Amino acid sequence: MKEDNRAAADQAAKIIPIQWDATFFFERAVRSMDRYHYDKALKYFRRAAEYEPDNPVNHCNLAGILSETGQYEESNRILVEIIETLDPSMTECFFYMANNYANMEQYDKAERALLRYLEEDEEGHYLDDAEEMMELLQYELKRPAPAVTIKARQGTADHDRARSLLEEGKFAQAAKLLQAILERTPDFMAARNNLALAYYYMGRLEQAMETIREALEQEADNLHALCNLAIFYQHADDREQLERLADRLRRTVPFHQEHVFKLATTMGILGEHECALGHFRRLLKSGSGEHEASLYHYAAVAAVHSDRLEEAGRFWRQAARLDPESDVARYYLEQLPLLREQDARKTASYQYHLPFEEQFRMWERTPDSMPEGMSSNPLVRSSFFWALRHGDRKTKLQVIQALAAIGDGEVQEALRAFLLEPDEEDDLKRIALFVLRKLGMDEPVPAVLGGCRRMLDWMAESASEDGSPLPGWEPGWQTVLDTAYRHMAKDYGVLQQYDMMKLWLDYLARAYPHVPRVAKPESWSAALEYLTAKQHRRTVSYQEVAERYGASAATVSKHAKRIDEICGRWEK
Incomplete structure (x- = not known):
């Protein structure tokens, strides 16, 4: 008898109690779906939702199996409840609803749901499928789809726009857009690198340096950030930090062509011309930039500074063939005999435009016709903004004249900032104010004049040499x-x-x-x-x-x- 009781007790001890919860029914539902037992899967998903009624995932699974079994209206009812009641952030529900409406041939409703998905979903997991479905709906509705801002691509689209602004020389606008991008997505590395460049192009070296250091805190080995930092060290004349970083870059051999190009141009700017030439040769040998005259120009400049003038000539001749409308290659080919002198080589610039001084000489010869590069080339514009802050007096006077001829909003913003610089000469500021007046700015502007900040009106500057102002203006x-x-x-x-x-x-x-x-x-x-x-x-x-x-x-x-x-x- 005792033996029988012991056996019964052992048997009871082996019985494992079943945990009836949402997880249990979810796992049963998934196994049923794997075996194509959709009726059982539907039953188990319903039980999972009953056990955890506040969990939107359970309801979403239920809506999914309802769609699989052709119960599209019931599926959409649950999806609407998820969006409106349980979790409005589950924007993928709009994509599921669009699928259901399309299966019911309610194409207008499917389009509206799909547009909501594209406009509100940040992750974009179904972005490719959504765009494919949109093409199908256009065919069924026999009309193009309405314009829509795709939220999942908003950061990328805005960044592309910011890059275009940088290429156009609209640095302040690019900086504002990049700042907005980083507020939304602080880990967007390319945006942070380009924001640093925007500050640099505007002559704001401290802000550029701070921004690039923030980028390197996020990704210590980011090549673009390291290259930018090296250039910033060069302009800050921080020789110790520059040499340490340049040595690291000399030993770097990237494989992606974008990285090779970035490193090549950076080493050229740093004066590491042999290293730059090696990278440019790699790019040309790989076929990258076969139709880019600028790449041959960069290689030619590196060759000149590496005492390889014959090779430089070949590169410039190829550049002239690829870009026959440009004066750059022809100018340097004419200067090639002079470039044999070491001092003359300093004029060979990696920037794909005529040298700064040469452009001014051309402009002085025909002041009514500014060379195209002076107004449209972003590198030239950047050099103007930089020279306005860091050049000598003569250069600043030249730059103010050039900016007057360009005269766009970016120029006006730069001149207004110049008026607030406490270390700039007062007469240069008066000329800048005169240019602003010529560009149509009539209202007083803040300026630091005579060491004091005040609102500056061009009429206030109409005093005679003994300081007697005019009482009015006729x-x-x-x-x-x-x-x-x-x-x-x-x-x-x-x-x-x-x-x-x-x-x-x-x-x-x-x-x-x-x-x-x-x-x-x-x-x-x-x-x-x-x-x-x-x-x-x-x-x-x-x-x-x-x-x-x-x-x-x-x-x-x-x-x-x-x-x-x-x-x-x-x-x-």
Whole structure:
């Protein structure tokens, strides 16, 4: 008897209690689906949802098996309940609903659900399927699909737009867009690298350095970030850090062509021309950039600095064949004999445009026709913004003239920032203010002048040399200026026009209150141009300027002598 009781007890001990919960029924449902027993799978998914009614995944599974068994309306009812009640973040439910509507041939409803999915789903797990379904719906509805912003691709699309802005030289706009991208997706490495470049192109080296260090904190071996940091070290003249990083880059041999190109251009900028040439040869040998004249130019410059002039000539000749409309390769081929001199090689730039100084010489020869690269090439624009912050006085004057000719919103923003720089010379700021005025900005702007920050109005700068300001401004006085601007625009630069304006304001301020009555503004404008031309040692006669303005030479002479008596002739 005791033996029987012991056996019964042992048997009882071997019985494992079944845990009736949602997991149990979910596993049974999955096994049933694997065996194509959809009726059992449906039953088990219902039980799982009953055990955990607040778990949206269970309900989503139930909707899925209902769809598999052709119960599309019931499936959609559950999907709507998930979105509206249980978990609005499960945006994939819209994709499932679109499938159900399509199976019911309710194509309009399927399209609306699919558009909701594309607009609201951040992950994009079904993005390819959704785009394929959209093509099917266009065919069934016999019309194109409405325009839609695909949220899952929003970061990528915005980043592509930011890169385009950088390529167009619109650095401030690119920076704002990249900042917005990083607020949404802080780990977007390419966006952070490009934000650092945007700051760099605007001359904001400290911000560029800080941004690239943030990138390297996220990914210490990111080649783009390391290359950018090396260039930033070079401009910061941090030789110790630069040499340490450059040594690391010398020993780096990337395989992806994008990385090879980035490293090649970086080593060239750092002056590691032998290393750069080796990487450029790899790219050309692999066939990368077969139709890119710029790549042959980069290789040619590296060859020049590596004392391989014959090879450089071959590269530039190939560049000229690939890009016959460009002057770059032809210019360097003409300069090739001079490049045999070590000092002359410094003029060979990796940037695929004519050298900075050469472009200015071309522009000075034809001031009414700016070379195309000066306004459209982002690298040239970047060099302007950099030179405006870091160049010497002569360079800054040249840059302000060039920016006046470009005159877009990015230029205006750069000039307004220049007015706030405490270490810049006041007369340069006055010229920048004059350019802003010429570009249509009439309202006062904040500026640091004389060491003090204040709102600066161009009229406030109309004082004479003894500091006596004009109490007001007459329309006729402005007409004199506008007439002179119009006639001088083709043959005189911004600096000459600025001097003309200062001469007129100085004369009015000194003569006040005995200011002239402007009956014929053309005569006064011609007199101002005559005096400005003389100040800049140009050969001109009263008769010549009088004819251009449709004025009397005697009257022009009388007005010029009157201005000169009061102001004295300025010498340049």
